[in-house]
Amino acid sequence: MKPLIICYYDSNSKTPGSSLHRYVERNLDAELALVTSWSDLVLAVTRSPSAIVFHNKMVDSDDGCKQILDQIKRICIRLPYKINVGVYVDYENSPELITDLQSEGVVGLVPNPEHFGIDSSVEALRSIMNGKPHWPSDVIACLAQPKQKPKKTKITPVVDEVLDPIEVAEVVQVTTKAEDNTTRLPNVVYFRFNHYNSPKCTEELIKKVNCTWAMPDTWQQLTHELESGERTVASHIDMIDQAGTSVVEFVDMIQMMVKFMPNGDKLKIGVVITKNTNLKIVNELQQTAVTGLLLDINEFPLAEVTTALSALIAGKQYWPEHIISQLPGNKTGPARNSGILLTERQKQIANLICKRGLSNKKVASMLTITESTVKAHVSAILKAYGVRNRTQLVLSVNK
Numbered sequence: 001m002k003p004l005i006i007c008y009y010d011s012n013s014k015t016p017g018s019s020l021h022r023y024v025e026r027n028l029d030a031e032l033a034l035v036t037s038w039s040d041l042v043l044a045v046t047r048s049p050s051a052i053v054f055h056n057k058m059v060d061s062d063d064g065c066k067q068i069l070d071q072i073k074r075i076c077i078r079l080p081y082k083i084n085v086g087v088y089v090d091y092e093n094s095p096e097l098i099t100d101l102q103s104e105g106v107v108g109l110v111p112n113p114e115h116f117g118i119d120s121s122v123e124a125l126r127s128i129m130n131g132k133p134h135w136p137s138d139v140i141a142c143l144a145q146p147k148q149k150p151k152k153t154k155i156t157p158v159v160d161e162v163l164d165p166i167e168v169a170e171v172v173q174v175t176t177k178a179e180d181n182t183t184r185l186p187n188v189v190y191f192r193f194n195h196y197n198s199p200k201c202t203e204e205l206i207k208k209v210n211c212t213w214a215m216p217d218t219w220q221q222l223t224h225e226l227e228s229g230e231r232t233v234a235s236h237i238d239m240i241d242q243a244g245t246s247v248v249e250f251v252d253m254i255q256m257m258v259k260f261m262p263n264g265d266k267l268k269i270g271v272v273i274t275k276n277t278n279l280k281i282v283n284e285l286q287q288t289a290v291t292g293l294l295l296d297i298n299e300f301p302l303a304e305v306t307t308a309l310s311a312l313i314a315g316k317q318y319w320p321e322h323i324i325s326q327l328p329g330n331k332t333g334p335a336r337n338s339g340i341l342l343t344e345r346q347k348q349i350a351n352l353i354c355k356r357g358l359s360n361k362k363v364a365s366m367l368t369i370t371e372s373t374v375k376a377h378v379s380a381i382l383k384a385y386g387v388r389n390r391t392q393l394v395l396s397v398n399k
Helices: 018-028 038-045 066-076 095-103 118-129 137-142 165-180 198-208 219-227 238-243 247-258 279-286 302-314 344-356 360-367 371-385 390-398
Strands: 004-008 031-035 051-055 084-089 108-111 187-191 212-214 232-236 268-273 292-295
Touching: 004 038, 004 118, 018 031, 018 118, 031 038, 038 066, 038 219, 038 247, 051 066, 051 118, 066 084, 066 219, 066 247, 084 095, 084 118, 108 118, 108 137, 187 219, 187 302, 198 302, 219 247, 232 238, 232 247, 232 302, 238 247, 247 268, 247 279, 268 279, 268 302, 279 344, 292 302, 344 360, 344 371, 344 390, 360 371, 371 390
Parallel strands: 004 031, 004 051, 051 084, 084 108, 187 212, 187 232, 232 268, 268 292
Antiparallel strands: none
């Protein structure tokens, strides 16, 4: 199997053509994967790449390269080896960027083949793929010279009278005490590609639910919110289609982003559905770590929407049967095993066992409950179906 190099570009950046890719792959005996979105990068990392090379335009002009490098390191932390990271530079980049990259542990730079030749790019990729530092002095010497920053004139303020330092300290203490007494409201991170009607959602719900809102519309913005400590995510169902992934992959991506952050186990995920959401999607959501359903305020009564959101903030399961039964894809005939009554939690566990074949330990980890609790639920499920073991349960459910 050929080693994989992920090339992470901004969607507006000029990227090498397919012929250049083939040349590089042939000379490196490696595979190049070109990704232009955060969700694609997260998915590509699951393929265990040898290296990630990101475009210099992905570097934030204010925060420098640290932010994107921290994001890349975080999604790669689950790999059993250290990932090699390089950066794609252009002729107009300054040596200041190089210094910044070196201080943050970047393995090396990949020069633009249009400026420095394709062989120099291949040589750089080979070094980075093998974890060898690559900072060619001839390339760095050709980069744009750093701009001279104007010298700051130190202004000495004129003070009419000297303040008593004790009085100043007292003022600071009072301010700090007031801030400590401020109660922080729960914040819901509403993740949606287009927030054209989100203001209605937030304005109406703020009156009913005591919370605040953040409304990211890209994976980078979502990452920023999660890094700031937010752990209550309301993702619209449309985002799964936008990501081009399965339901399980989508939820796993969000979980992986926070797994190694502080309080990563406190993550609560709700998915906003519409009246056109297919029942199959809901069934798949029930097999993941999603806490429950949320309802689009433009299609469902405000009271129902409020109940769902309150459940998410409280970390409670919410799978309303009276709404789910009305979704497209629901069978109108008598349901299989209609005489068997299970709680919502038991239905969720039964789905994980019968449709995904998960062990009690895996189910407990996914639902954030103890293994003994899972065993108790499984015993109740087996009794309800009148079977003795998990194999008979699977056959009974799927017959």
